[in-house]
Amino acid sequence: MADTVILDIDIEETRVPFETCPNAVFAYRSLIGKELSRIVRSNDKFVEKKSSCLHINELLEEGLRAYGAAYGFFLKDKYYPLEYHEDKMFIGTLPRETRRHITQHWWMKDRRVKNSCYSFSTERENPDLKELVKDIPSFTDMTLIELKKQKEISKKN
Numbered sequence: 739m740a741d742t743v744i745l746d747i748d749i750e751e752t753r754v755p756f757e758t759c760p761n762a763v764f765a766y767r768s769l770i771g772k773e774l775s776r777i778v779r780s781n782d783k784f785v786e787k788k789s790s791c792l793h794i795n796e797l798l799e800e801g802l803r804a805y806g807a808a809y810g811f812f813l814k815d816k817y818y819p820l821e822y823h824e825d826k827m828f829i830g831t832l833p834r835e836t837r838r839h840i841t842q843h844w845w846m847k848d849r850r851v852k853n854s855c856y857s858f859s860t861e862r863e864n865p866d867l868k869e870l871v872k873d874i875p876s877f878t879d880m881t882l883i884e885l886k887k888q889k890e891i892s893k894k895n
Contacts, residue, residue: 742774749794762791766798774805813880818844822871843867847876 747770749763765785769777777784784798814823821830822844824837832840845851846858846868853859875883 744769744772744774746770759791762789762794765790766794774802774809777802809881810877813877813884817875817880817883819874822874839864840867840870844871844874845877847871847874848878849876851877 747766749766751760751763754760768785772784784802785795787795818841820826821832822837822840823829824834824841830837842857843863846860846863851858856862
């Protein structure tokens with residue numbers, strides 16, 4: 739998932755409100771060759787809004803959010819300690835509820851997650867659990883580790 743590159747784009751509009759709408763689909767060709775993980779992390783506009791479509795942009799934003807969430811779980815499964823992982827059954831000795839609280843604090847380390855909702859509010863932080871996850875890379879750090887590896891692989895090839 740770290741090196742997922744957009745290879746092609748095809749947009750078919752079956753119904754449009756204005757005769758100018760079909761011209762907007764060409765703006766999305768600029769995404770070809772871009773890395774999805776970079777688009778998700780950057781929070782930048784992915785296409786020039788004045789030349790694109792409001793509705794397609796909204797759909798693309800939702801798709802990128804879903805990709806970002808999936809990527810987060812991919813990295814968590816790859817780098818997060820199994821003994822704290824709340825979804826891994828029969829590993830370690832900690833009760834699942836404890837592992838859930840530890841993982842909650844790990845997610846809160848990430849700037850995109852911290853204070854994003856009630857569950858990840860820093861007002862709910864437990865200092866002991868925060869200390870427990872301090873040396874585990876955050877989701878953003880894991881992403882950077884993964885991208886660095888991909889760059890090294892690309893250089894070798």
